[in-house]
Amino acid sequence: MEKDADWMDAPGKARRKGKDSVFLDLFGIPRYGAQMADALHPELVVTEQDIEYVSLHSVLMVKPYNDMGILVKGRLLVCTEAQSTWSLNVLVRLFLYLAETYHRYIQRHKELNIYGTKKISLPVPCCTVIYTGEDKQRPDFLSLAEEFFGKDSPLDLRVNVIWQPGRENIIRQYIRFCHVFNQQVRLHGLTGLAIEETIRICQSEDVLADYLGERKKEVRDIMMTLFDQEEVTKRYGYEMKEEGRAEGRAEGRAERDVLSIRNLMETMGLTMEKAMDALKIPMQDRERYAAALRP
Numbered sequence: 001m002e003k004d005a006d007w008m009d010a011p012g013k014a015r016r017k018g019k020d021s022v023f024l025d026l027f028g029i030p031r032y033g034a035q036m037a038d039a040l041h042p043e044l045v046v047t048e049q050d051i052e053y054v055s056l057h058s059v060l061m062v063k064p065y066n067d068m069g070i071l072v073k074g075r076l077l078v079c080t081e082a083q084s085t086w087s088l089n090v091l092v093r094l095f096l097y098l099a100e101t102y103h104r105y106i107q108r109h110k111e112l113n114i115y116g117t118k119k120i121s122l123p124v125p126c127c128t129v130i131y132t133g134e135d136k137q138r139p140d141f142l143s144l145a146e147e148f149f150g151k152d153s154p155l156d157l158r159v160n161v162i163w164q165p166g167r168e169n170i171i172r173q174y175i176r177f178c179h180v181f182n183q184q185v186r187l188h189g190l191t192g193l194a195i196e197e198t199i200r201i202c203q204s205e206d207v208l209a210d211y212l213g214e215r216k217k218e219v220r221d222i223m224m225t226l227f228d229q230e231e232v233t234k235r236y237g238y239e240m241k242e243e244g245r246a247e248g249r250a251e252g253r254a255e256r257d258v259l260s261i262r263n264l265m266e267t268m269g270l271t272m273e274k275a276m277d278a279l280k281i282p283m284q285d286r287e288r289y290a291a292a293l294r295p
Contacts, residue, residue: 021222023082023130023174026211027068028053032170036080037072039169040126040160046072054101067094069101077101077123082130084178091144094127095157130171131163132178138163173207180207181223195223257281258292265293 027033030048038046054069054077070078079098081090102122106112112120131138138161145156165176180201184194199216203209212219257279264275272293276286 022177022219024068025215025218025222026170026174026208027080028055029211032211033068033070035170036068037070037076037078039171040078040128041072041076044072044076054105056097056100056104067097069097071105071123075123076126077105078126078128080128080130082132082174084132086131086133086135086138088142088147090129091142091147091157091159094129094159095144098125098127098157125157126160127157128160128162130175131161132175133163134179134182167205167207170208173202176205176207177202192220192224195220254285254289254292257285258289261289262293 027036030051033053034046034048034051037051038044044050050073052071052074054071055067056069068078068080070080072078077098079094079101081094081097083090105122106114106120112122114120129142140161142159142161143156144159145151145153149155162171163175164172165179166172167176177198181194181198184197184201188194188197199212199219201207203212260279261272261275261281264270264278265272270278272290276289281289
């Protein structure tokens with residue numbers, strides 16, 4: 001195991017949502033995004049040059065998506081969501097996500113006139129859930145009609161479910177990565193050691209080996225934080241909600257935010273950026289807060 005004593009001995013905790021962030025980082029790299037598309041449709045022989053990212057963030061929901069949207073060769077629309085907790089509501093999320101993605105696709109391609117008489121051409125949808133939980137076996141397919149409206153519904157969306165870990169393609173390797181992380185957390189808690197052991201084991205098994213070799217430091221940073229949101233709330237005595245920042249309370253909340261950032265910087269030695277990340281400060285507020293924190 002690589003020697004990294006300062007990092008290993010740090011009192012930080014692994015982020016509970018760290019695996020979701022790794023999902024976005026991994027498949028947000030064109031090389032690996034192409035491998036995802038190729039694993040779903042190997043007959044297409046997908047390369048980096050064949051893909052275009054069409055992911056949506058915070059469009060239909062207050063919280064960010066973990067979805068990955070990829071347009072392949074201009075004719076296949078891959079919409080993927082990773083989830084570690086099983087919920088059939090993913091069918092509704094993917095349905096709305098797909099509709100919004102098509103809406104944006106049509107807006108971007110001005111030649112597609114949905115009010116004209118000529119039939120327009122759209123990329124074929126491929127919706128997939130990557131389930132990384134370990135509680136039980138899952139179905140290989142889900143149907144929106146069967147789960148929500150009944151089998152005779154005129155509206156349906158069929159979604160692939162990939163839940164088995166393995167090494168044969170990058171999606172199954174990602175699932176294996178998540179399982180290894182879960183195992184190491186059970187052994188070592190949400191700590192740096194759990195992350196280090198996860199990386200070591202996966203590399204030894206040739207699971208995401210290239211990615212972890214290239215971006216080991218980034219993976220560590222993604223999966224580590226000194227406080228999760230619950231800890232910050234408990235320590236500072238108020239709830240940190242981005243969506244609750246009403247204009248009438250903006251100044252008082254800003255003062256508390258700045259105080260909390262300063263406390264984290266002074267007591268835990270965090271940089272200003274890391275403290276803002278830990279407190280989930282919205283990007284639009286950060287420059288103003290940074291100015292208030294400067295001497």
